[in-house]
Amino acid sequence: MIVRRIKCLRSLGIRYNSSHYVTTPIFYVNAAPHIGHLYSAVIADAHCRYQRIRNPEKNVRLCTGTDEHGTKIQQAASLHGIPVAKYCDDISERYREVFKSAHILPDDFIRTTEERHKRAVAHFWRTLHSRGHIYSAAYSGWYCVSDETFLTDSQLRLDEASGTRYSLESGHPVEWTEETNYMFRLSQFQDDVRHWVKQEARIRPAKFEKILLDTLSEPLPDVSVSRPSNRVHWAIPVPDDDSQTVYVWLDALVNYLSSVGYPNEGYSAHWPPAQQVIGKDILKFHGIYWPAFLMAAGLEPPGQLHVHSHWTVDGQKMSKSKHNVVDPVQAARQYTMEGLRYFLLREGVAHSDGNYSHVKAQRILNSELADTLGNLLSRACAPSLNPGQIYPSSDAEHLADLLRTLDAAKRLQESLLQLSERCASHYESNHFHLVADTAMATLHAANNFFESSKPWTLKAGATGSNQPRLETIIAMTMDALRLCGIVLQPIIPQLATRLLDKLSVPTAQRGWHYLAESFATEPVNLGGSRQLDGQTSALLFQRILEEKPAKEEQKTQPAKRSKSKKRERRETMS
Incomplete structure (x- = not known):
């Protein structure tokens, strides 16, 4: 044969x-x-x-x-x-x-x-x-x-x-x-x-x-x-x-x-x-x-x-x-085309037909790209918490303490340790929806850690003993963002690039084997602090707002005109 x-x-x-x-x-x-x-x-x-x-x-x-x-x-x-x-x-x-x-x-x-x-x-x-x-x-x-x-x-x-x-x-x-x-x-x-x-x-x-x-x-x-x-x-x-x-x-x-x-x-x-x-x-x-x-x-x-x-x-x-x-x-x-790309790969499964709907697309993109991913980056880069606009290194003592005393920190560490192997397996099978699932689960763990560690309570006195702990929390959060950014590059290449650019991750360090380098495997970020890219916005994905139907718009117009006339009368009387 x-x-x-x-x-x-x-x-x-x-x-x-x-x-x-x-x-x-x-x-x-x-x-x-x-x-x-x-x-x-x-x-x-x-x-x-x-x-x-x-x-x-x-x-x-x-x-x-x-x-x-x-x-x-x-x-x-x-x-x-x-x-x-x-x-x-x-x-x-x-x-x-x-x-x-x-x-x-x-x-x-x-x-x-x-x-x-x-x-x-x-x-x-x-x-x-x-x-x-x-x-x-x-x-x-x-x-x-x-x-x-x-x-x-x-x-x-x-x-x-x-x-x-x-x-x-x-x-x-x-x-x-x-x-x-x-x-x-x-x-x-x-x-x-x-x-x-x-x-x-x-x-x-x-x-x-x-x-x-x-x-x-x-x-x-x-x-x-x-x-x-x-x-x-x-x-x-x-x-x-x-x-x-x-x-x-x-x-x-x-x-x-x-x-x-x-x-x-x-x-x-x-x-x-x-x-x-x-x-x-x-x-x-x-x-x-x-x-x-x-x-x-x-x-x-x-x-x-x-x-x-x-x-x-x-x-x-x-x-x-x-x-x-x-x-x-x-x-x-x-x-956006990047949002459409994400939705198709996130919702589509090879073995059965996918269903496209505006309601579903809006919900997924707002929940996952705008909130889970985008909002976490914005919070970690907020000038009120991170006035120096840096990707800081973690402090060994505070890292060990957080991992020992905070369940959310341990869950984030476990999620990051499994990220590479799980996502590689899903990519090899073209199961992009499972890659997105895994990355979003990791980002949820990172959001939960950020909330549980309460970095905003440290910002007022972010000098002396508070500063290393605050920077360690930000470093752990940015590590999770960096690793998920590397993983998501094939699915949302433009958004992932902007994320990694914002974190000042060198182009040469965006390959798969760099998933092994984070606080989850190393007690201290040996690379030290680096400055964030000031030219790249921390706003990754704009929330999709529901457009009002034309009839609804028409209903609001008389009310607006009525308020305007009342305001004019008040100004005339005064």
């Missing part, structure tokens, strides 16, 4: 990949980006940021981009009354802008209309064809235009009243199609794909592994990998046959190879991807077609597929017909 041959090559010391290559799906430009697209991208970006912080020597590479071929693109451009190429340019640029504003840092943004990608697709096609895995045949079946795929009878639902058939998975209508296409011998790779899927931690979460194995338990039919060019003209031509165009999904999947320079020399330094982040709706294409295509071309499939679920809005599925598709640019005007 092909998978076993790859394992044999590895046993001989032949390793294809010397980097940590991560991909998002490339996003289909039939519509503007929404929060589901942003969610895929922030997952991959947070994963890569963690890898860089944890292993600075690792060559981490992130790729994203746009998928720009197929019938739906032709239809969308026609609907908007603009040339297809112009339409693709406009929507692709909107994805770039959204990702840039969300501080997603891809090493490459690839478009399937680029020449480098077209060359890669042509080479990949010729490789499959020369190996005997592609053949021409008359083909007929139920075709779903919306999903760009043929479906079997078992994948359909018949509406008895109208006689129309629909895809069971997507709900989109299908139509009977008969044409001559090129076919890929998918059936020959069923056992190899099943063997690949079964490898430990290959498909995560595990529920999606079961979905793939259920699909693979039935015989796989060969799959059509081309379309007549007179029906789908906005696509890459089949090499040496202009009457056919390459199936959009074969074209799109090859982007992961195009991005690393395939087929040019050197692409194998990044291949295979360590992790590919995808939405659950494209699991079949990435979990069955993609590994089969790669095996047929003699290439190793990806190390892991991380599959995430979707977002509902106030409990309802997002759809254009319901007018509830959430535009990330508009959402960021309410919450």
